[in-house]
Amino acid sequence: MVPKVVFGQGCFDQLGSILAPQRKDKAPFIFLVDDVFKQNKDLLDRINLRFNDKLLFISAEEEPKTTQVDQIVKDIKAEFTYKPSGIIGIGGGTVLDLSKAVSIMLTNKGSAADYQGWDLVKNKAVYHVGIPTISGTGAEVSRTTVLTGPVRKLGINSDFTPFDQVVLDPELTIGVPKNQWFYTGMDCFIHCVESLNGTFLNAFSQSYGEKAYDLCKEIFLDEGLPDEESRGKLMMASWHGGMSIAYSQVGVAHAMSYGLSYVLGTKHGIGNCIVFDHLAEFYPKDVALFKEMVKQHNIDIPKGLCSNLTEAQLNTMIDIALSLVPLWENALGENWEVIMTRDKLKELYLKM
Structure with missing residues (x-):
């Protein structure tokens, strides 16, 4: 189960205080954000990046893929010598699933495709937070991250998959078509x-x-x-x-x-x-x-x-x-x- 959750109008503004105790020296937080928010200055300002934190915009036009997970992990490892303090996913089911998968693959060898199935993950994921901006997928609470791989569409289903923290702010779903x-x-x-x-x-x-x-x-x-x-x-x-x-x-x-x-x-x-x-x-x-x-x-x-x-x-x-x-x-x-x-x-x- 997800061990920590906050819920309520405007609770997104608690994110900074939620993340502060999890920040490790020199290790950034990586924010995966649905690119629908690229021009939303209000939301981006509220994320409040600190030090060497990194914001990556993610397209949700296609379902998440194992190759996409592998590329994001490769890019993070190439840019930072320190393992991130955490992965923060802000978006719908696609972004939340990618965030869970990336957090797993930062501590496990090989490709995300190697872990499609039940209880194949060996090492605990890095700290990861889910912040849904649309409601219904259940990705914020589930123990799976559904990915399309080279031979099948199947989740990484494990006890290490669920988020460590979820922030449920209904305000973030305003404007969904x-x-x-x-x-x-x-x-x-x-x-x-x-x-x-x-x-x-x-x-x-x-x-x-x-x-x-x-x-x-x-x-x-x-x-x-x-x-x-x-x-x-x-x-x-x-x-x-x-x-x-x-x-x-x-x-x-x-x-x-x-x-x-x-x-x-x-x-x-x-x-x-x-x-x-x-x-x-x-x-x-x-x-x-x-x-x-x-x-x-x-x-x-x-x-x-x-x-x-x-x-x-x-x-x-x-x-x-x-x-x-x-x-x-x-x-x-x-x-x-x-x-x-x-x-x-x-x-x-x-x-x-």
């Missing part, structure tokens, strides 16, 4: 659906999942567009949804969206929405609710993404999805392979 607000919020909703309907469910994950699920219904069915109160609620839903899957697992939608992302580069939030729209067979009540939310907010869910794929692309997509065994076990039980055959997966993908 409506579609992105919805797609990322639905990532949270789908986390809850897959956790609450999974075979790995336990009392701990259920308590978090039910709270996040109810908050998502309030936000996307009752409250309309985000205001100060709903921004805070969605930030809490993201946290609770992330906690729920941290102690259970996700399911069909996430497994299939990984395939979409690997082959087509589809962003995670919208990819989950594209897939979930066709999963009434597995989550009937929740897909009906999802469709109601889509209609209420007049959101466009892309169609026809897989209609012109080659057989090789479809097979790669299916291979990626089927490789995520724990997700299928959670969703469909130990005999999942009898239910989710390659033909069944192909049929589902071709609807998208």
